[in-house]
Amino acid sequence: MNRLPVVAEARAGTSAAKDALAADGDADSGVRVRLDGGIGAEPDAGPARGAARLPVRRLRVDLARGFPRLWCGGDAFRTHFMNALSMSFPVGEQFFIDSVKKGVATLAPGQQACWDEALRGFVGQEATHRFLHAQFNAELERQGLENHWQHWVAWRIERGRDMHPVNHVAVTAAYEHFTAVLATGLLRQASWLRGAPPELALLWRWHAVEESEHKTVAFDLYRAMGGSERRRILWFAYIGLQFFVESGLQTAINLWRAGLWWRPRTWWGGARFLLGRGGVWRACALPLLRYLRPGFHPAQLADAAEMAQWLESQRAAYTIVAG
Numbered sequence: 001m002n003r004l005p006v007v008a009e010a011r012a013g014t015s016a017a018k019d020a021l022a023a024d025g026d027a028d029s030g031v032r033v034r035l036d037g038g039i040g041a042e043p044d045a046g047p048a049r050g051a052a053r054l055p056v057r058r059l060r061v062d063l064a065r066g067f068p069r070l071w072c073g074g075d076a077f078r079t080h081f082m083n084a085l086s087m088s089f090p091v092g093e094q095f096f097i098d099s100v101k102k103g104v105a106t107l108a109p110g111q112q113a114c115w116d117e118a119l120r121g122f123v124g125q126e127a128t129h130r131f132l133h134a135q136f137n138a139e140l141e142r143q144g145l146e147n148h149w150q151h152w153v154a155w156r157i158e159r160g161r162d163m164h165p166v167n168h169v170a171v172t173a174a175y176e177h178f179t180a181v182l183a184t185g186l187l188r189q190a191s192w193l194r195g196a197p198p199e200l201a202l203l204w205r206w207h208a209v210e211e212s213e214h215k216t217v218a219f220d221l222y223r224a225m226g227g228s229e230r231r232r233i234l235w236f237a238y239i240g241l242q243f244f245v246e247s248g249l250q251t252a253i254n255l256w257r258a259g260l261w262w263r264p265r266t267w268w269g270g271a272r273f274l275l276g277r278g279g280v281w282r283a284c285a286l287p288l289l290r291y292l293r294p295g296f297h298p299a300q301l302a303d304a305a306e307m308a309q310w311l312e313s314q315r316a317a318y319t320i321v322a323g
Helices: 011-022 076-105 109-114 116-142 149-159 165-188 198-213 217-224 229-257 264-275 280-292 304-313
Strands: 056-059 318-322
Touching: 056 116, 056 198, 076 116, 076 149, 076 165, 076 217, 076 229, 076 264, 109 116, 116 198, 116 217, 116 318, 149 229, 165 198, 165 217, 165 229, 165 280, 165 304, 198 304, 229 280, 264 280
Parallel strands: none
Antiparallel strands: 056 318
């Protein structure tokens, strides 16, 4: 099979962002309504005051050459857990783009204007992530792995197509909190990507930083649409259970396909990676649960300084193409 000639400088991602912004889609243009009771503030007009701009970056990585099967330091569990996450990204991030566009379309015309810049940056960043992880996933397919997670997500998207957009935005905000918390972990916990090739470590940390940059967009939009605290919290509880089950299943499927399922050291390594000191769930549990607090806002994660420091240290690895 011929390799795709991909120098992943995200030109296609940038083009995809422009296409996504231009497309009309099937956004619900009904009036904004309060869909549920519970704790809730008055709708905000636009993104959080003082929110940072969202640059679209062209990342200088080349995925055309492929990468080792156990690219994450030779560790089977770490590699296939990260592979599983990547498998969910392209279809999931397209859903996030569509949801935010539909959500903005439900606002009054005056409010929509407040969202132009945030929407453009959010779509540009997510479209670029979608493009690059599609290339990453193509290599996983060449290695013999099967992506089931994308089909689970696509099935749910189809089943929920007729829901009011406020529900889609609530789901997006919930997932964006997961990705923002994992993003902070990727920057703070060097062990998660220890031994990864420099280009792949760059890809994952760049993605993490941009997830942190736009972590408030869907949340603020949900508030602007009049979504309540109760609905926000219930959706997060549902998404949390779903994420844990599906990430575990896809990781297990990857390990089985790779012939590494039966090795005791695979699971010992997995236990350390997830539950050991600095492990994924030990590092992420409390920040994730903060989302369940009434009055929570993603800006409370307070990781902007770390993200800015990383971006400055990697300035030669990317070019800002928009924003």
